[in-house]
Amino acid sequence: MRSRDIYSLIFILLVAGIALSIVFAPEGRWLFNRDVSVRLGLDLRGGIQVLLRAAEPVERSVMQTAAGVIERRINALGVAESVVQLSGNDRIIVEIPGIDNPEQAIETLRGTGKLEFIDTKGEFLAPGTIVRTTGSPNPIALRPTATVTGTEEITSTVSEGPIYESITDGKDLDLSSVQPPQIASQSLTNQFAVPFAFTGESARRLEQFTAANIQRPMCIVLDNQVFSCPVIQAALIGGRGEITTNTRQDAEQIYTQLKYGALPVPLQVESSRTVSASLGQGSVDASIIAGLVGLLTVALFMILFYRLPGFLATVALLLYTVISFALYQLIPVTLTLPGIAGFILSIGVAVDANVLIFARLKEELRRGRSLNASIDAAFVEAWPAIRDSSVATLITCTILFMFGNTFGVSLIKGFALTLGLGILLSLFTAMVVTRTFLHVINPLPFAQNPWLYELKDAPGMRHARETA
Template sequence: MKKPFVNLIIIILIFLCALFVDVSHENGLRIGSLQRSGNLYLGLDLQGGMQVLLEADVEDGTVVSADQLNTARQILENRSNGLGVSDVVFQVAGSNRILAEFPGMTNTEEVLATLKGTGLLEFVDTGDEFMMEGDPIKTDLTVSSSEKSSETTTTAAATAANLTDSSDSSDSTETATEEKVYHTVLTGAALQNVSVQMENSTPVVAFELKSDASQTFADFTSANIGKYLTIVLDGKVISSPRINGAITGGSGVITGNFTIDSANALSVQLKYGALPVPLKIVEYKMIGATLGEDSLKKSLVAGLIGLALAALFMILYYRLAGAVAVLAIIFYGAVSLALYKLIPITLSLSGIAGFILTTGGAFDANILMFERLKEELRNGKTINQAITLCWTRAWSSIRDSNVATLITAAILFYFGSSFGATIVKGFAVSLCLGVLISMFTAFLVTRTLLHYTTKVVKPENQNKWFGV
């Protein structure tokens, strides 16, 4: 009796937590360090957006390793997150391509500029100035000869204007000097190793410099204690730590208000500031939503009607057990939706298809159990005995069918990842997740609810209550 009661408490807690996640949150959803928008992430086919295909820009015959492509994918993903597109999808396609999808994005220039960034990492001397993350900054390393020429021309024009009109000279001088240029101390090429460590339960980013850069770094930090050494990637600030002491050993740590995720992201940016393999944009295109809002609503209505008919069949054919199955499917749906939001999973048409298919699979597991239940009741077993035996004897069939489905999903996911077929990959992810949740639901929820409903109802007429 104690075990079913504990199971019931677990079911109720999981269901309440799932409902909390499922409900929309105006200010987003935050659970500890986990933060989500609180909404479902919709794919390109549901909300439209932009798709970009990148290819390794190498000479013919040059082999690009899988590690290089995966590292480039991670760097591009970190860069693109700065656009505010948390559900952006980057995946390796084949042996030398990366496919990027930006659901909901319509600013073509911003996306392409982010993808084509050089990945130049700089340690910049900003003196007493603390720079905010994301601020653009100009350094003496990135000032091109054309800009220098332009500044020279502007200064010459100001000098000429000074000979004729002093007021014009003042305006021109301000124009020529309004943008400050900071000095680059070191670049990312000086880094030898970067890692995330914990200091007093707080994540920090530790780094080691190459031997030839250690002395330069030691001299600079010794002379600039209390000032800021700003870290810049592609002309934008990613961190602006204060120099707390001379760093003479060729290694140091970057402290800040880091979480594990943000520290890891900074570590990747520092370690792989530049892409390990050059990439070029092969093609890009804007994709309109293939399923409009009205069609999506109609599809959801059709899905609900189908589920209602399936639930009606279960109740009519299996009676009390069928009603328990309906409750279990409600639990399954609530948990699935919550996980879609928390992981998060980008929901596309193929993902919806996978969800509906696994919902049918969840009903199937219950049907196998209930048929075994009816057999045991016909053989003279008590209700409690039949409930215990129905899972034991149906488990092998449930296990084999679901394992076969998981193997199929893994194969689909592999080929979807290898060839950039996002539709196949989305279907595989939702199929795999649905199978796992449906097995958990059949194992824990259906059995526990059967136990308690029979305790409450106390069915004596087996034909009336179970259709035996």
């Protein structure tokens, strides 16, 4: 056995040992307490995915700020392993696993958290009314929604009413004053309240307005929607007050939006999807079965058609599987159904490389070369075809990944990523692992049997047996 083969075998065993230690790390913790637990996508563990888009043209830096605000809001929901990432220049992808109330979560994410007090000139506005205010950054973002009626006319559900004067636009809101929901101090029906306080000019204006408008309504507006329109009973000294709701759920949503910052730009929900946890677990089980069946089928094919080289390729394929999952946990890669499909497809690519090598190996043995020379020649001759097909597939994976990243399609990104990693890893297992295994068994007497290579006779092997 050549010294190069010994070093290669030691390297392979070392890589295999590291991969196994990652895959079977106790409680998902590896060296230095690093988290290497398997991360499942929404389609495998359940949850919601929301694609948010800016309602107006903005710079990328503004969207980065918005993504940070959204991430803080999600953390306030107590959700672990959520994903918030930019997609292009005006979109944000949000993935929240294991959420119980998707509708509330979406509203919490998209609300700008802009708190205003408006002067209605004595007019009472019903809660839920959409209004335009002098503090609105862009009235165009408040587009009317259309309702299709029984006639040919389409009528707007939002009136083109007056623009109300904003007493304070929320810029001076003291975030430290925003406290978790509590029973309202003046409530007789267990209403919930979120305390707040303004500072600076906003506090002064609010105090002056309330002092001059006792027994007149002043509407509280959150994200251009009237939340309540209470009658002023006394001046808000120091700009302190509270927002009262009938349910704790509404109070918690308001608290999250106010406490963790206002979004710098209005966001629209471009798309959303929800996956139940039970459906996700069923997909995990089906994926495991499909993967095992695929591996077993490929192993049987390789052993039946290529015998000893096929058996060695199967061992290399098992190593390929272990290293793949170790990389998924180490990088980490969030596994989705398309991602698993990409992994299974990459198994076929790995097998394809071995098929090219073994077909060439048989030709070299028929020509009368020794097993050792045939192995080297087979890999040299098969390499150009393996290289070109791998590069072509990697180019396709790159295009798919860029497409998914640009348009916020994370499922396509998952498929492209696992397939691309599989292609690179298959080159290692085919060109290094399988080649090393063949060279390691070459000196063994039983390895000189032509039948093990699906041949009736091989002159080079016969000569090796006669001279042994």
